Amino acid sequence: MWQEMAKYGKKLVDHGLVESNFGNISVRIADKMIITRSGAALDEITENSVVEVPIEGTSELDRIASTETIVHRAIYNNTPALAILHAHCPYSVTQTLIADSDSIIPLDSEGIHFLHEIPIFKGMMGTGELAEAAAEALSDHQGAIAYSHGTFAVGKTLADAYIITTQIEHSCRIKYLVDLAKK
Template identity: 70%
Template sequence: MWQDMAKFGKKLVDHGLVESHFGNISIRIGSRMLITRTGFALDEIDENSVVEVDIDKPSSLDIIASSESIVHRAIYKNTSALAIIHAHSPFAVVESLLADRDMIVPVDSEGQYFLHEIPVVRGGIGTTELAKNTADALRDHRGAIVFSHGTFAIGKILEEAYIITTQIEHSCKLKYYCDLARK
């Protein structure tokens, strides 16, 4: 399973959706999750770069797991997600900073079709507030943007979460340029 995480971690970095040491990836395995370790480069994931932790309760391994483990847990507990990608996509972050409400509406047809709208949620990194707000948003959406921080995308498999991540970034990029051209 870490091999799939490595594949998509490299794709995230190669496509500029994260800087190497930021963002995280997880896969649900029953009542447990395999999640990237804190501080590890996503384009260099190996068997030592991931940790398996319980979804229902914190454990002593949390200290080496991603600082966003609490958010991943909340998402798994409150949605049907089996895979999560958290990226720091630049245009998504910019659009969250420019948004005048808690939703970004894509201007492109693919974004409208696949995403409908993109919730913008708030909360500090690795906090219960962020965990609750993100999980709530992902009950009805496939992806969300954390204000000034990055995206969370869910799927049944990592490929689906990756596609949602790229679609959010693509839609935010097009919206940014369209809004700029209108000024």
């Protein structure tokens, strides 16, 4: 499984959707998840870059798992997601900082068709507040953006979550450029 995580970690970094040591990736397997370790370089994931932790409760390995493990747990416990990507996409983060509402409405045809709207939720990194808000936003959306922090996208596979991540960033970039052109 770590090889699949490595593939999408590299894609995230190569496409400028996250800086190497930021963001995280997880996959649910039954009542556990495999998640990247805290500080893992997403473009250099190896077998030693991931850790397996329970979805219910905590474990001794939580201390080396991603700081967003609590958020991934909440998402898995409250949605049918089997894979999660968290990236710090620059246009997506920018849109949360300039948005005047709690969601972004895409302007591009693909964003309108596939995303409809992109929820913005709040909470400090790695907190129960962020976990609860993320799980709520993703209960009826495939992707959402944590204010000033980045995207969380879910799917049945990492490929699904990656497509949602790229669509969110594309829609946010288009919206930013259109809004800039209107000034």
